[in-house]
Amino acid sequence: MKYFRLIWRNVFRKKTRMILTTSSIILVLVLIVVLTSLLQAMQQDPSGGRGANRLVVQHATGLANFLPLSQRQRIEQIPGVVAVSPQIWFGGVYKDDRPENFFGQLSADPEIYFDKVFDDATIDPAVKAQWKANRNSFVAGEAIVKKFGWKPGEHVVLRGTYIPISLDLVFAGSFKAGDESNVFFHNEYLNQSKWFGADKYTGIYYLKVQSADDVPRVAAAIDQMFENSDAPTKTLTEKQFQLQFMEMLGSVKFLVRGISLIILFAVTLIVANTVAMSARERVTEIAVMRTLGFRRTHILGFILSESVLMSLIGGVLGVLLARYFFIPGMVKGMQTTPMAPFLLNFRVTVPTLAAAFGISVGVGVLAGFVPAIRSSQIRIVDGLRQVV
């Protein structure tokens, strides 16, 4: 500790250089912490365990294919199934094509949806009653209502894309839940409209079973039931259903990690250059210190500590910025986007913090190693003779 003052002062010797180098470390750490936290969040259960006894039934070949509505009754008869809500992802355009106007639009069965399936959401009974009573009404997550400023009774028109109809919906009210990025409207509105799937098909079945213990048995029973039909199914837990979107991003994950590594390597070179320049400018000082009795190991330790300290300062600031500025900002900004379910767990975890700390120290050690060795090897008489 008695050497800390000297190390600290040397780190801040050239303030502009220090600020520029530290900024590059900060940026890299922000990037790594944000991306790592996001990838982690996307791999976690968006319901935080509350959806443990919910299942999603989709077509075995993927979400692009519909399932016949006739399957609903047969699924309901499987022992352990509490409720089944057919749902269709409408994917319509609200106002215009701009991404900020995009949100999740799903049909559901209002009679059972908030009572038996999505029962961890909070909804005013009066709003729920109104939604049930009016075929063209819809409810929306509170975050999305705040974003668009909808008032009860307001008409919202959604222009269909792959389902070639427009929905003229009336806002009934909002609900509170972990994921507030979706709006829900009546299945019947779609079923009574003119499109090829009306009253015949659904996108998925969202269902609730008695307990989490029933989940494997019910999932197997459903898939077995339709195994040899025209529309074989694939039944997933809610978590698996969300994770399949992540699997689609498999190569993106690899790419993100690859780019992070390259950036990390680049910043290591930047820090190494800074440390090397700083050490080169102090050849005479280092020789003087050796004259005073400081050993080679002291010099090695000082230069390495300076490098690690500089890297740690950048790392700590980067993590703080990511934790208290970038991640909350991203969560706020993406609350009403389809990314919303993943944002529930979007936070800096202890392992990420430990990794960020390790990365900072690692960059410092790697960057400082060669300059530290070189500085410690300088012959005193050569150092004293040098004019920098």
Place this chain on the structure above:
Amino acid sequence: MAEPLIRIEHVEKVYRRAAIEIPVLRDIQLDIPEGEYVALMGPSGSGKTTLLNLIAGIDQPTSGRIIIGGRDIATLGQTELATWRSHTVGFIFQLYNLLPVLTAFENVELPLLLTRLKKSERKKHVETVLTIVGLADRMDHYPRQLSGGQEQRVAIARAIVSDPKILVADEPTGDLDAKSGEEILELLRRLNEEFGKTIVMVTHDPKAAGRAHRMIHLDKGVLHADERTETGAMRPE
């Protein structure tokens, strides 16, 4: 007769540049008793600084022995030599060589960081030596806030703070005006007379050399003359 503090026996120093050998010191033999103040003089390239570096233990002779306090320092390893230097030798440079990021106090405290002294003890030592050199009121000043003479006095305080027996000074007044140079020479005299420090000083200035007890002349790496100065003549043997 008592053993001299510094004994140099048949020391040779040869620099090698590729295949060329450049002899810098040739068969130097020299004894410096404890408490003596010696001036090394000679033209540029005569080997004065090389001899000073050998005495200070920051360079190694090609051959010969350098016995200081009864110990042949030419046989010491780098780590042992560093420890030996921190206890035995104080170095004063022409260009002061203070660390610009540290205050006067912190610069002087630097050699003490290598000891086991507590912070309060270090403070006491530093304040004492800064008082000796007359800079007790400039402890918190950075080198850039001091004049050349003041910087050199801080450097002298740094050299004596660990109470070494030997002070080596490489042209300590070379970068100073006449008045400041005079103050530094007076300070060195006091350190020699009042505190018993053995001083070996390289200088080009005959006036500065006249303050020493002995003047040793080197030319082309050979010791040419070793004479007592007027100051030295008045000093009891």
